[in-house]
Amino acid sequence: MRVVLADYGGGNLRSVSSALVRAGCEPIVSTDGAEVREAPLAVIAGVGHVESAARGLADHGLDDAILERAAAQRPVLGICVGMQLLCDESEEGGRGLGLLAGPVRRLRARRVPHMGWNALEVVHPSTLFDGLDGLDVYFAHSYAVEPTAPGVIVAQVDHDGVVTAAVEQGALAGVQFHPERSGPAGARLLANVLRWSRSA
Amino acid sequence: MVKKRVIPCLDVAGGRVVKGVRFEHLRDVGDPIELATRYSELAADELVFLDITATLEDRGPTLDLVERAAGELTIPFTVGGGVSGLADARALLRAGADKVAVNRAAFEDPAMLTALADEFGSQAVVCALDARGGEVVTHAGRNPRGREAVDWAQEAVARGAGEILLTSIDADGTRAGYDLPLTGAVSAAVAVPVIASGGAGETRHLADAFAAGAEAALVASIVHERPERLRELKAELREAGWPVRS
Numbered sequence: 001m002r003v004v005l006a007d008y009g010g011g012n013l014r015s016v017s018s019a020l021v022r023a024g025c026e027p028i029v030s031t032d033g034a035e036v037r038e039a040p041l042a043v044i045a046g047v048g049h050v051e052s053a054a055r056g057l058a059d060h061g062l063d064d065a066i067l068e069r070a071a072a073q074r075p076v077l078g079i080c081v082g083m084q085l086l087c088d089e090s091e092e093g094g095r096g097l098g099l100l101a102g103p104v105r106r107l108r109a110r111r112v113p114h115m116g117w118n119a120l121e122v123v124h125p126s127t128l129f130d131g132l133d134g135l136d137v138y139f140a141h142s143y144a145v146e147p148t149a150p151g152v153i154v155a156q157v158d159h160d161g162v163v164t165a166a167v168e169q170g171a172l173a174g175v176q177f178h179p180e181r182s183g184p185a186g187a188r189l190l191a192n193v194l195r196w197s198r199s200a
Numbered sequence: 201m202v203k204k205r206v207i208p209c210l211d212v213a214g215g216r217v218v219k220g221v222r223f224e225h226l227r228d229v230g231d232p233i234e235l236a237t238r239y240s241e242l243a244a245d246e247l248v249f250l251d252i253t254a255t256l257e258d259r260g261p262t263l264d265l266v267e268r269a270a271g272e273l274t275i276p277f278t279v280g281g282g283v284s285g286l287a288d289a290r291a292l293l294r295a296g297a298d299k300v301a302v303n304r305a306a307f308e309d310p311a312m313l314t315a316l317a318d319e320f321g322s323q324a325v326v327c328a329l330d331a332r333g334g335e336v337v338t339h340a341g342r343n344p345r346g347r348e349a350v351d352w353a354q355e356a357v358a359r360g361a362g363e364i365l366l367t368s369i370d371a372d373g374t375r376a377g378y379d380l381p382l383t384g385a386v387s388a389a390v391a392v393p394v395i396a397s398g399g400a401g402e403t404r405h406l407a408d409a410f411a412a413g414a415e416a417a418l419v420a421s422i423v424h425e426r427p428e429r430l431r432e433l434k435a436e437l438r439e440a441g442w443p444v445r446s
Contacts (some may be wrong), residue, residue: 003341003419011293011294011320012293012294012295012296013268014271014298015270015271015273017271017299018270018271018272019274027400028271046319047321047323047324048318048319048320048321049318049321052318052319081321083377110391110417111202111391111392111393112391112392113201113322113323113362113392115202115323115362115391115392115415116202116203116204116205116245116246116393116415116416117202117203117205117245118201118203119201120395135446136203138275139202139297140277140323140324142320142321142322142323143363154207155345157202158201159201159202175346177398178276180274181273181274181275181276181298182274182275183220183240183275184273186274187274
């Protein structure tokens with residue numbers, strides 16, 4: 001299966017790309033709008049700020065490509081900042097794509113960043129999180145999405161309070177943790193994503 | 201609740217894992233990715249590659265190693281050791297390191313922490329801090345810098361560091377346990393995770409560091425002698441009631 005990794009100049013995509021190869025697909029890293037619009041699955045991965053990531057997407061015209069594919073119900077997976085990019089406004093500054101209603105807020109916890117392995121609580125069973133309830137995955141973030149639409153949050157974790165770990169809304173999916181750095185649990189998530197995107 | 205982390209630290213030189221005494225008489229003990237993968241299979245939570253020749257030699261082999269590690273490892277890794285400034289740190293992160301650990305360069309140019317955090321996010325920026333008697337030291341402990349470790353840690357976090365890798369030069373190599381007063385003081389003074397480093401000899405030392413406030417503990421010789429010890433350490437911590445990943 002062909003998977004496109006949207007390359008907005010926001011850093012190294014090697015780890016995500018390699019993890020997708022291990023999951024059995026053929027990822028390409030691309031700045032091409034048509035490619036990002038049409039591939040069977042698009043992945044937005046990245047680190048840093050929502051603001052610089054959004055600017056990077058816009059500079060390459062990839063924001064429109066993602067909005068168009070979302071409107072056509074073609075699957076999109078956002079990872080970490082890529083997930084935050086699906087939302088509206090971020091407390092960190094900047095605006096996301098507005099595909100997912102709700103803000104991105106700074107974590108309110110004793111230790112921020114939320115750094116390390118934390119157990120997923122699947123709150124809304126789905127193909128994406130099949131077999132992942134209770135498993136530890138790796139988080140490294142200071143901000144998190146707070147979706148306002150009911151039923152969008154499919155998994156959460158506890159870090160001095162409830163933190164959104166994953167969202168799913170039609171053909172849109174987002175994970176706050178790093179599947180490419182989450183050992184066997186992360187590999188399972190990516191395999192589930194491929195299954196989910198084939199049936200989406 | 202986020203788990204307490206156990207982090208093996210591998211010394212690398214010229215792209216290979218080495219062992220030696222006081223950075224001399226270095227002996228090649230293997231390929232970094234093979235050893236890292238072994239630790240990953242034994243439930244290491246993260247890895248640190250410490251490039252112990254970086255200030256003396258070209259960065260080329262290290263960047264090759266980082267690119268390979270980014271593609272092949274399935275757990276996060278930090279690269280540190282001799283990071284000379286912003287350009288060096290940026291090159292390591294762009295090559296695919298999840299985090300970069302900056303020591304003396306950040307102490308001498310704290311603004312680089314902000315520049316790195318702005319570009320890559322605070323979660324990618326580790327401030328490595330070596331201390332002796334509560335004072336910041338550099339150059340492998342040879343140069344006292346006349347500043348309280350707690351004070352520098354607070355500034356580093358305010359500047360953008362997302363984690364403190366806190367090494368006690370007093371405890372390092374003793375296997376008598378982490379420097380608990382230092383670990384406790386820094387952990388209480390900052391709101392980012394603190395990684396205790398230096399002095400691990402047995403399981404209860406890690407438990408003591410966690411009790412003092414550390415979110416993670418760095419281990420080196422204790423696991424290098426026999427990597428399977430890592431899995432045992434974590435099982436013993438779990439039996440003692442600490443939240444660790446299996």
